Amino acid sequence: MPSMTKHLSLLLALFLLILFFSLLNPLFFSTPTLQAIGNQIPDLTFLAVALTLVMITGGIDLSVGSLLALCSSIIGVHMISNGASLSEAFLISLLGGALCGLITGTITTLGKIPSFIVTLGMLECARGVAYLVTDSQTVYIGSEVGALAESTGFLGVSPMFILAIVIVILAQLLLTRTVYGRYLVAIGTNLDAVRLSGINPTPYQISVFMISGTLCAFAALSLTARLASSDPNAAIGLELSAIAAAVIGGTSLMGGRGSVIGSFIGVLIIAVLQTGLASMGVDEPTKRIITGAVIVFAALMDFWRTKQRRA
Amino acid sequence: MVPEVLLTLSGIKKSFSKPVLNSIDMQLNKSECLGLLGANGAGKSTLSRILGGSITDYEGKITIADRSLRAWRDDSPVSTVHQELSQIPNLSIAENIFFGRLPNQYGVINQRSLLESAKAALELVGLESLDALKRIEEVDLATRQLIEIARAIAHRSELIILDEPTSSLNKAEVQKLFKQIHSAKERETSVLFISHKLDEIFAICDRIAVLRDGEIVLIQSRHEFDEEAVLSAMSGEKSAEKQSKDRQVERGTTSFNLKNLRTQKLKNFHLKLQRGEIAGLHGLDGAGHKEILKALFGLSDSQGELTLNDKNFKSLPKTPHAAFRQRIGYVPEDRQKFGLLLGESISLNICLNKLKNWLGWVNKKETAIQTLKASRMTKLVYEGPEQSVSELSGGNQQKAIFARWLEHDLALLLLDEPTRGVDVRAREELHEVIRELAYSGTNVIIASNDLKELMRSCDRIITIVQGKTSKEFWRESWDEAEITAATLSNA
Numbered sequence: 001m002p003s004m005t006k007h008l009s010l011l012l013a014l015f016l017l018i019l020f021f022s023l024l025n026p027l028f029f030s031t032p033t034l035q036a037i038g039n040q041i042p043d044l045t046f047l048a049v050a051l052t053l054v055m056i057t058g059g060i061d062l063s064v065g066s067l068l069a070l071c072s073s074i075i076g077v078h079m080i081s082n083g084a085s086l087s088e089a090f091l092i093s094l095l096g097g098a099l100c101g102l103i104t105g106t107i108t109t110l111g112k113i114p115s116f117i118v119t120l121g122m123l124e125c126a127r128g129v130a131y132l133v134t135d136s137q138t139v140y141i142g143s144e145v146g147a148l149a150e151s152t153g154f155l156g157v158s159p160m161f162i163l164a165i166v167i168v169i170l171a172q173l174l175l176t177r178t179v180y181g182r183y184l185v186a187i188g189t190n191l192d193a194v195r196l197s198g199i200n201p202t203p204y205q206i207s208v209f210m211i212s213g214t215l216c217a218f219a220a221l222s223l224t225a226r227l228a229s230s231d232p233n234a235a236i237g238l239e240l241s242a243i244a245a246a247v248i249g250g251t252s253l254m255g256g257r258g259s260v261i262g263s264f265i266g267v268l269i270i271a272v273l274q275t276g277l278a279s280m281g282v283d284e285p286t287k288r289i290i291t292g293a294v295i296v297f298a299a300l301m302d303f304w305r306t307k308q309r310r311a
Numbered sequence: 312m313v314p315e316v317l318l319t320l321s322g323i324k325k326s327f328s329k330p331v332l333n334s335i336d337m338q339l340n341k342s343e344c345l346g347l348l349g350a351n352g353a354g355k356s357t358l359s360r361i362l363g364g365s366i367t368d369y370e371g372k373i374t375i376a377d378r379s380l381r382a383w384r385d386d387s388p389v390s391t392v393h394q395e396l397s398q399i400p401n402l403s404i405a406e407n408i409f410f411g412r413l414p415n416q417y418g419v420i421n422q423r424s425l426l427e428s429a430k431a432a433l434e435l436v437g438l439e440s441l442d443a444l445k446r447i448e449e450v451d452l453a454t455r456q457l458i459e460i461a462r463a464i465a466h467r468s469e470l471i472i473l474d475e476p477t478s479s480l481n482k483a484e485v486q487k488l489f490k491q492i493h494s495a496k497e498r499e500t501s502v503l504f505i506s507h508k509l510d511e512i513f514a515i516c517d518r519i520a521v522l523r524d525g526e527i528v529l530i531q532s533r534h535e536f537d538e539e540a541v542l543s544a545m546s547g548e549k550s551a552e553k554q555s556k557d558r559q560v561e562r563g564t565t566s567f568n569l570k571n572l573r574t575q576k577l578k579n580f581h582l583k584l585q586r587g588e589i590a591g592l593h594g595l596d597g598a599g600h601k602e603i604l605k606a607l608f609g610l611s612d613s614q615g616e617l618t619l620n621d622k623n624f625k626s627l628p629k630t631p632h633a634a635f636r637q638r639i640g641y642v643p644e645d646r647q648k649f650g651l652l653l654g655e656s657i658s659l660n661i662c663l664n665k666l667k668n669w670l671g672w673v674n675k676k677e678t679a680i681q682t683l684k685a686s687r688m689t690k691l692v693y694e695g696p697e698q699s700v701s702e703l704s705g706g707n708q709q710k711a712i713f714a715r716w717l718e719h720d721l722a723l724l725l726l727d728e729p730t731r732g733v734d735v736r737a738r739e740e741l742h743e744v745i746r747e748l749a750y751s752g753t754n755v756i757i758a759s760n761d762l763k764e765l766m767r768s769c770d771r772i773i774t775i776v777q778g779k780t781s782k783e784f785w786r787e788s789w790d791e792a793e794i795t796a797a798t799l800s801n802a
Contacts (some may be wrong), residue, residue: 040454177673179666182659189652196608196649197664198635256654 006250006305010265017269021276028279035156039149041271042164043068043226043235045173046219047200047263048249049171050212052263055246056175057205058188058255059115061212063104063122064219065238069231070130071097071220076139076230088145090255094217100126101213105206116211123239130232139230146228160222167218172260184208188255244291248298269294314340317469317501323361323371326361331357333525334371339470344492344502346516348509350545351704351734353522355505359472362503363391376469390463391472398455400448405429407447408462432465433458436491451596453484464500471495472503477511478732481596481760482795487513505687507734509538510763521545546736565618567723569607572615572627576602577778580615584754589745591765592758594775594798599759601644602778604725607756608641609634619722619754635664640716644727650712651700658682658696661714687715688747690740706737713744724748726757730764742768762794774798 022029047064054061071093078089100122108118148159173179183204186194194201224230249266251258273294277287318339325332349355360366360787362373364380364387373380375388398407405425406413412470414424414567429443436457447455456476473492477485492502492515506512512519513536521529521544529544531537541677567584576599584590592600606613609628617624619637628634631641643649652660662678682696689710693703709730716724728736729745745768749755759765765772772789774781774797782797784790 179671179673182666182673185655186652186659186663189655192649192650193652194663195631196610196641196643198631198640199664200630201631256652 007259007261007265009305010249010262010269014265014269014272017272017276021279022274023275025279027240028276029074031156033209033275033279035151037268037271037275038161039151039158040275041225042158042160042266044238044245044270045164045218045240045267046167046215046222047238048245048263048267049167049260050219050253051239051242051246052249052258052260053171053175053184053208054115054212055243055251055253056188056255056258057184057190057208059108059205059208060119060243060253061104061115061209062119062239063100063126064091064212064216064242065235065240066123066126066130067097067100067213067216068131068219068223068235068238069233070100070126071217072224072230072234073130073134073139073232075145075220075224076141077133079141079144080139090221093220094214097213097215097217097220098210099213100216101210102206104213105209108201108209109205127232132234134230136232138232141224141229143228145225146219148225149228159223160225164222167215168260168264175260180204185256188252188257190256240271244295247302248295250302266298269298312404314343317376318362319343319344319372319374321372323358323369325354325357325361325366325369331525332361332369335525335527337520337527337530339501339503341469341501342496342499343518344496344504344516344560346512346519347505347522348507348512348519348541348545349504349522350736353545353734354525356474358522359391359474359503359505359599362389362470363472364389378624388467388469389472390459390466390468390470391474392456392463392476393460393474398447398459401446401513403444404433404441404447404450404458405443408432408443408458408465410462412466414510423720428465432461435464435494436461437487448608452479453481453487456480456488457491458496460488464495464498468500470501470503472505474505475507475732476504477506477508485511489750507732507738509541509735513537513538523547545734565672566620566752567618570616570618572603572613574602574606574611574613577606577613580778580780582756582773582780584756586754587749588751588771589749589755589769590776591758591769591772592756593760593762593765593772593794596760598798599778600775603775604641604727604756606757607634607723608639608725610641622722628633637724638720639725640719640721640723641725642712642729644731646705646709646712651708653701654699656697657686657691657700657703658692660711661685662699663715665715665718679716682714685717688712688717689714689744704734706733706741709729709733709741710737710744713741717744717748721748721753723754723756726755728761729757731761738764762791766791766794 018029027033047068050064051061074093074096075089078084078092079086102119104115104122107113108115150158154160175184182196183199187201188206191201221236245266246258246263247253248269249259249262249264251263270291273291274287279292316338320335320337322357323332323335324330335358357366361369367381370437375383380387399410403409408429414421414428426443430439433439433441433443438454438457438461441454447458450458455531460471476488480488495502504512504516518530518532519536519541521541522526523545529541564586565583566586569580569582572580577650580603592603594600602611605611606615606627609630613627615627617627624637628637628639647653652663658678661682665681666673680698691707691710691714693707700708703711730741733741757765757769766789770786772784772794773795776798784794
């Protein structure tokens with residue numbers, strides 16, 4: 001199966017990257033470093049899963065970073081100002097994320113406007129609402145939520161990390177094994193063909209943005225836990241890292257192609273790269289240049305590989 | 312006079328995953344039009360891609376004008392006019408003609424010289440009245456094809472390859488194209504004419520070559536042309552021109568009744584079908600026969616009343632989804648653009664509208680069985696349900712789209728040019744599927760510009776002129792010339 005070999009080559013790239021940093025810095029390949037990486041990535045993982053599903057239908061969701069901040073703000077304000085419990089606050093933020101996704105999905109699908117524009121609008125709006133509900137202040141919550149990001153006895157990983165893995169597996173199954181997932185792929189491959197075979201694509205196109213919004217609430221929970229507070233300024237530009245992870249993982253911006261597992265490996269590659277470069281004492285500007293180059297290189301590799309497969 | 316040889320192929324071999332061409336030896340003379348025939352998958356397009364320069368890793372030797380094809384490289388004297396035109400829709404006609412060698416100075420295009428040379432080239436193909444500054448997407452397909460030929464002439468090609476050039480042309484346009492082939496020959500240009508249509512090949516070519524399983528199995532000169540021999544050479548068996556099954560149309564039981572269909576183009580169109588009838592809609596480009604199918608499948612704004620198998624729908628379906636729920640199916644004209652999920656598996660392509668519920672699991676075993684069943688009915692040749700549909704030949708791809716509409720117990724199946732670009736054998740098999748469906752009670756309406764195809768499969772042909780029925784012809788009493796005349800008249 002071609003997707004299998006694809007995942008293998010991505011894993012190989014990840015392995016080589018870890019090997020490279022370990023050789024340069026013997027301290028890199030150690031339990032604390034790996035735990036640190038593992039507990040950092042859940043937020044980006046949720047967003048990368050969201051982007052993968054949307055991109056497979058041929059759309060894009062630029063609003064995920066802002067939605068994360070909005071959902072996080074909802075959690076903070078609801079818990080601190082209204083005295084709600086964490087689970088209640090999280091439930092409200094889930095609904096908020098889904099509602100925002102419903103709005104963008106409906107406008108872009110029924111209004112036939114590119115999702116790029118609609119979600120760019122949502123990116124601004126959601127950030128604005130996040131500032132409004134928090135009064136532009138960081139809301140400190142404390143250990144009630146913070147515990148979710150702390151290592152547990154089980155392999156030293158956090159509950160959020162485990163949740164992220166579960167979501168990755170569920171989303172991959174959704175994509176490859178369910179009728180819903182096959183329709184997402186079919187819509188991204190050839191929307192006209194789907195329509196002309198008598199299927200109404202609209203509910204699928206709208207609901208995929210709702211799934212994306214819901215995943216933003218999960219990402220918000222993860223980030224809020226890590227900071228033990230809600231920051232309306234959080235996750236600015238994180239949507240771009242999520243897109244990068246999906247592209248590195250082989251998801252096509254043109255739709256129709258991609259896998260959630262691939263995107264997850266993309267997240268790992270980005271995280272290892274960032275941590276590894278930091279451990280070598282590379283400064284922030286250089287880190288950015290190298291990360292940028294890796295993204296473009298990954299996209300090129302993917303392009304060549306598909307071209308070879310077609311020939 | 313001994314003809315001068317332009318092109319020599321010796322021992323051409325090429326394999327992809329399996330051998331496609333086995334040692335092709337052939338010559339093509341100057342000013343000659345050679346017809347290349349063969350079933351889908353016989354190796355025609357591979358051969359044309361080798362000659363056109365898009366495949367370079369082949370075995371054997373090709374010489375053109377005493378020079379190896381490999382040595383020609385960028386200035387190759389071969390131009391290919393592809394079945395799917397490879398023009399750039401957003402650029403002007405002139406820019407398309409000279410794309411790759413636009414007259415320029417320091418990168419700035421010399422507009423006047425471009426326009427003048429473009430006009431000169433267009434004049435040679437009889438398009439002197441065309442505005443060369445128009446964007447190419449504003450021009451109809453037939454003209455675009457002639458523009459491709461103008462491009463070949465402008466590039467001083469010695470060999471023009473025409474790959475299925477007439478598949479989207481009507482009769483008058485085909486005649487225009489033939490005129491251009493004649494004048495190309497007068498300019499000592501050679502033409503390689505690849506087609507499925509025997510009558511066209513016989514009409515225009517000086518010689519024909521039949522390709523089967525990667526080998527040339529028959530070469531005939533004009534005075535020896537023999538349809539029987541060509542057909543049996545193509546299929547590798549004794550020609551078995553299947554007789555149309557004795558068709559049973561129950562006259563008198565109306566199972567489809569369309570009243571007062573109105574769209575932008577159609578004014579009060581009526582159509583009644585008897586149970587099990589296959590009806591053909593025929594007309595010139597833009598006559599409106601394609602619009603009827605689109606209106607019935609919810610693809611255009613339309614009003615009208617439809618009765619289907621005793622069920623009366625007050626209005627026509629507004630979306631394809633609604634049409635599907637009324638058990639109406641549709642096979643679009645352009646299978647690549649509107650039909651297939653290219654790059655996806657055959658099973659997904661076939662079972663696309665058979666996967667049942669919203670969030671349910673895809674039952675792999677069930678879809679594999681459905682794929683097998685549907686492919687048996689259409690005689691679709693494939694390796695396995697997970698094979699990519701892109702790897703199939705044109706005929707098999709069309710069968711996959713047909714297969715999508717099987718097992719739905721359709722009340723009505725609408726077919727738009729169902730066998731365009733499909734080889735002779737696959738066409739027969741598709742017609743068989745259509746007959747089976749009609750036999751089991753599905754009403755079938757075929758819209759086509761290809762009268763031969765309609766005459767082969769339909770019980771009745773209705774000619775459409777300017778959005779209205781001009782005449783009707785039943786199988787027992789129709790005449791090709793009369794039908795053609797009816798598409799022109801203002802009834």
